[in-house]
Amino acid sequence: MRIRVPTVILSLVVASAVYAAPVTPNPSHLEKRGWAADQLEKLFTKAISTLECGACVAALVGAKDIAYLNKNWVLSAVTGLCKQFKIMPEDVCTGLVYSQGPVLINAVMQANLLSGDGKIICHQILGACPAQGVTSGALSFPKPKPVNIQPPTHSGNLIDVLHLSDWHVDNEYVVGAEGDCNRPLCCRKYADSPLNPKRPASTWGDYKCDSPIKLGVDLLKFVPKVANISFSILTGDVPPHDIWLQTKESVVIVEEIAYNTMQEGLATKVYPTVGNHETGPV
Template sequence: MVIAAPTPTHLEKRGWVLDKLRPLFTKAVQTLECGACVAAVNGVKDVAKINKGWVSSVAKELCPSLAKFPADVCNGIVDLYGPVVIDIIMKADISGGDGKIICHAVGGICPAPAITSGTLTFPKPKPVNAAPPAHSGNQVDVLHLSDWHVDELYTPGSDAVCNRPTCCRKYTDSPTTFTRAAASWGDYNCDTPVKLTQDLLKHVPTVANVSFAIMTGDVPPHDIWHETKETVDPIEAHAYSVMASLPAKIYPTVGNHESGPASLFPTPSSGGDNSWLYASLADDWSRWLPADAVNSVKNYGAYTVSPTPGFRIISLNTNFCYSTNFYLYADTHDYDPHGEIQWLISQLQAAEDAGERVWIISHVGPSMADCLQNWSALYYQVIQRYSPHVIAEQFYGHTHRDEFALFYGPGSKNTQNAISTAWIGPSVTPFTGLNPGFRVYKVDTKSWNVFDSQTYIANLDQAASWDASGSSPNWHLEYSARKAYGAYVPIADNAPLSASWWHNVTMVFEKNDAAFQQYWTYRGKSANLQGDCAAGSTCQTELICNLRAGKSSDACTPSKINGHKKRHDEADDVEDPSGLHSLYKRADPQTWDKKLCGLSF
């Protein structure tokens, strides 16, 4: 007689899954080895084939110990991201190479795969001796806002040093005695209080006669464990209504936090639907955009607009290159989701034919390590084809820092070959140890080139004294790029801050430590909380390399994430030009484990 084996109980099944996945996850997080990461992803796929719910259940159990998060954060992240991540892993060919691609792009663990996106074909060849137009000599002020990250739950007097990704809120387990109480104007560990955004907008007209503004993305806060359509929609609507107090049009772009859950933007290959987001943004932005641009936003967030004859702004949704957009791994050979690169080419060709000058604005910069390399390589070809005669400037956000990146024509990275500058705007949010800030550009009205970049900040270390005295933030000019770096690389009055000039500035950084340290200070918006980056150090070498890396495959980043072994004085954030390291430079030692749980800018 055959005796049937007993059916495993739920607890026995759960125990089997936990025993299978715990060592895989633990080894991947502790060793940060490529093979260990791929094995962990493969383990998820194996278990998900049996029961997807088991994967989520085990992830919730392991997250607090591996990621050092409270249970509510872990549960929220798993509930929001788990279903998407599991479905995408089920579609991916993990053993066939997708596992290494995922582990490199999301975790920075495996070596970068070969770039396979190929060579683009353009409608017309680049004109011989293509050159930008002459300058008019007339300049206007243009405001650059970025990474708003307003927190409507910000609570003055709450704990500013907490056990969650973002602090300055009332949590159910908040202690009664704090390390530091949050000032009403903000804190370096926290996102932006509403009153700080309102005060910033009141100050802007006192220092600039703004012709128009660009806003390079990220309105909601960093509470990704409960960012959903229902939570982000009203935050964005309110924030854009606050921005509307500025007496000038604002041309926005889509940040990774605009979506709920954050960073998840479906593609035609992946399934999923973000039409609610694009419809909502189209409505929020309709106060500034014409009808044709509003209709374009409804497709996937990109649009083009002409603020004045002869000048065009193209707003891209670069979340389709963003490494933490898990939808991208449903088809790793879909190098141009939604055909956005091809759409960009069509817009630039039309601009070339019409003799227009173009600005490209977006959130995640193609130079950043968290922009997928295949997409970035295609984009770089577009910049080479249409610069410098069509594309006047590029503008991004995302890192929260005051930075730039350079693009070059075919051949060497030298002064003669530098063709385009990516201006990476400072954040409004102080989150990650930075002073809140904004930029004002002095721009020629014919060439639409930048003649000066002026960064304004408020010294948030004085926030408690503002509260005590009943005063407001001390918004002030931190520096003028033309004046600060023109002292090292002289520039004629009638010349813009060109890519060639910026390349020469980076050459000075290599030889003149005083100049480099000045840049290092300004990069952190003079908060002086980013540690040291000494002359001759790997930190300095990698940072200067990243300034010359217009495409992500040129970024000087290590093959493995080892930031979890470092502390503040080692300036570990420069290993990742996306700025993700800086997310973890906090009073607590939690570091890259957070990225492995999906937390990102």
């Protein structure tokens, strides 16, 4: 899709006229210094500081228009605001926006923001708009429902199956590290971790942390004591919640460690599937 620069400027000026101080656009400044990104930052600041529904939708409209020119401008503006409002530590702001943001921007670019999609997004992200009602619609299936289906005859033999889900074992869990930190995932040694934690991480985990390796290993050791399992199923979500640090390579390493741990701890086959934490964005 080809987007004319004056058209994008016009849409931002209209939004800015309502939610920000008037600014005279200069196309050359847009190309050289990111004038549009400055305007976008004003729109997002208004949305975050007021939590007004209209301001939030206007910010999304501005983000969508700017994304057609340069998606990095949108990512840069959101990262700056995350740091400015101290929503999260700076490293988390940067990692979270640049790892999760590109796919979310693509979703916003496909959304019809002025017909209701914008209010849905603003409600979910900021709570800035009222919850939107569920719309009705017809759901079609690729083929008709089978008729006169007879269930197979039960053999009478019962087996035990181990169902594992949301493994989320943190290989970087450190006993004694801060359990109530300023990041989405604690019980790790970060660069700014306190020398004397106010809530030291215990051997078995903490509320704001993922599970330590010992907890996962001991769980697998305990299973044979209570059940004679025939096989196991793992329904996804293996990596820890450090999504601002994750890459494809890091997730693969975590998956391999987890599967090896299960293979060593269980005497049966494990049939896995993926969850949302195996993909990006989460």
